[in-house]
Amino acid sequence: MHQPGLRELKKERTRLALVDAGLDLFLSQGYEATTVDQIAAAVDVSPRTLFRYFPTKEDLALHYVFASEQAILAALAAQPADESPFSALRSAYRCMLQAVEDSTPEEIQRFMRTRTLLDANPTLIGRATARTHDSERRMAAEIARRVGVDPEHDFRPMLIVGLLTTTVRIGFECHPGKLQNSKDLVTTAEAVLDFLERSLRPGWDDLGTPL
């Protein structure tokens, strides 16, 4: 393996400090109104260094969104091979949300603050979904691998993934009441996913027939 080492510890600390400072400023002054210079100054780091940690201001703001997607991807790969594409994906989502709940209060806090930020900035939601595109492709590739189809010529893996991620996104966006703890988030997401599942024909995601 690879020992953490003082260097990597410091790096991880600054990365977290940058995210925290970013979320602080974004939530208090607004996303557009805060400059990267402000964030860098809050962490006593040069702006150039900030850009070595995060390629763009967006990446800093959406750090936890991307981390969640990585978690889903990992969880998907860990699902038993005999599960159908849709239920494997759904299990992967549940794993990710469970992982959030099981982490430290600080991490949950960061996750929720990111969601609050997204709620206040609809354009950021769009940017997030734009970046999600890449993860979706990877998920579709994994699905395609599982069922043994070619993801380049068969649109169905991509469609299955797209339908699910869209549903989850809408579940996250829509909160009937004001949400503050992570439980509410999971509850509404599950409700929307249930609706989707009820709307689909049993076996719709069985890709046995070659299209």
Add this chain to the structure above:
Amino acid sequence: MHQPGLRELKKERTRLALVDAGLDLFLSQGYEATTVDQIAAAVDVSPRTLFRYFPTKEDLALHYVFASEQAILAALAAQPADESPFSALRSAYRCMLQAVEDSTPEEIQRFMRTRTLLDANPTLIGRATARTHDSERRMAAEIARRVGVDPEHDFRPMLIVGLLTTTVRIGFECHPGKLQNSKDLVTTAEAVLDFLERSLRPGWDDLGTPL
């Protein structure tokens, strides 16, 4: 009404010239590699003026994407009230595509070149879907109005719209062979939509029961 007037004619001409010059440069040098100054210079217009026509470089590139969305929105409003949400949306999409086919060869050309640009720049697809978010909300509002539910507290209109637009997007992105004429585009989009329709339970989009 409002007579076109010399002024508006000129404006429309510059707007088209800017889009054409933009597509030319984007497709030959790449999207990132072309600067707004180049586009403005190609049309003999100051960069400042370009930004008065299009708020961002992105808006210029995706002009026809946004125009299509406007068309879909208009077509949706024109659908008979007794059609179910999903089939009304699907009809609206068909109307839009039909309108493209019925327009002048130059317009079809621009539409297809925009698609080629999107195929070559996956990040632009993301940006386009990000902007689509607004149209989706409007479509959902229209669906909600038709069936008489509150779009703020009922996620189902948004979900129906989201599922359909996601499907169409994936249909557009995936072309088994190389596509060059607009017919191929419509064909694959229809195929993906057919798959979606077959996967869904009849009456799934009947929002009679109050959630």
Add this chain to the structure above:
DNA sequence: TTGTGATGTGTCAGAGACTGACATAAGTTG
């Protein structure tokens, strides 16, 4: 036709997000 107001355009200065190049500082390894 000419004057008057509205509207489009060019120029300029500047903010803000990023990038490459280089020197310096710090951690790592033997």
Add this chain to the structure above:
DNA sequence: CAACTTATGTCAGTCTCTGACACATCACAA
């Protein structure tokens, strides 16, 4: 401690986009 690797700061510069102002162009009515 020395040599190597890697992180950071500084600087100059590009590109997108904005506000302010002056000037040109078009519309409309007397």
